[in-house]
Amino acid sequence: MHSESEVQYHMKAPIYVYYELDNFYQNHRRYIKSRSDKQLRYGLKYTDSSCSPIEKSDGLPIVPCGLIAWSLFNDTYDFTRGSMGIVVDRKNISWRSDREHKYGKDVYPFNFQNGSLIGGGKLDPDIPLSNQEDLIVWMRAAALPQFRKLYGVIEEDIQADEIITMHITNNYNTYSFGGKKSLVLTTSTWLGGKNDFLGYAYLITGSSSIFLSILFALIHVKIPTHGDAAYLSWSRKNGNN
Incomplete structure (x- = not known):
């Protein structure tokens, strides 16, 4: 699906692309405990019951295991300005400390989303977890039921009154939990981004x-x-x- 929108104000790069979910309780006790930090760091030699109920599939262990990884967000977004595409940089969207210290450089997805019950996005089995930045961003659980997570960064200005076309691949099922999802483009100042709650x-x-x-x-x-x-x-x- 695609949607057109007229930009009301000049947006100076970098422009941050977020997806926003509402009524999704990542802070639920059972959900937030369903993960194995040791497995994310060291791989298959750690398969413990903390990942219940997503520990194994067809008798084989799952990497990464647990409900958080299994429910990975998987909508995709592309943007065009007229006939020209707008590049969205998907690198360095996660915390550097997470990439370097919490996710193994030699740990690869194994048997992930291969069972009969599919939760969310798939992972490339040839890319180590330390480079799976969509997963790293998603695994940092939100404290509130309405939250935003960084999808990418646009490194070019968008002028006022320009028409931007957003191409959305609508994969993620929010109807099952009565939720909503939104796409947000925003900029930041030296004071940071816009956050009304804070x-x-x-x-x-x-x-x-x-x-x-x-x-x-x-x-x-x-x-x-x-x-x-x-x-x-x-x-x-x-x-x-």
Whole structure:
């Protein structure tokens, strides 16, 4: 499927392409525990029950195992401007620390999505997990049921009033859990990207702190309290003696 959209404002590169899911609880206890960090790092020699219920398929172990990997997001996006394609850079979209320290460079997908029950995207069995950046981004579980994950980066400006055509391969089934999915293009400033939740949280927390500080100051001025050494336990003992 494809959709056209007119860009309302000048978007300066880099432009970040996110997919957004709503009503998807990656923070569910059973879901978030269904993984093996040792297997992601060291491979087949670690197959433990923490991946239940996605541990094996047809009697063979699965790499990567667990519900998180099994439900990998697999929609794809392409963009054109007129007859010209817009390149989306899919590299370095994950955290460097994850690539280098959490996913093995010699660990390859094995028996993944080969059973009768298919969850989400497939993985190239010839590419090590440390280079499977879609998987690495997806495996960093979100704390809230509505979240965005980075799909790629556009390294060219998009001018205001330009018509951008988005070509979407609609693979991921959100109907099964009553969810929604969206495509988001955004830029960032030296302050970072747009995040209304954090802004509201900081404003509410800061305002509450200022209000409580003023309240306690007024209480202190109206009802001053002074320390009296006579009430100290050692003073009473000395007085009794």
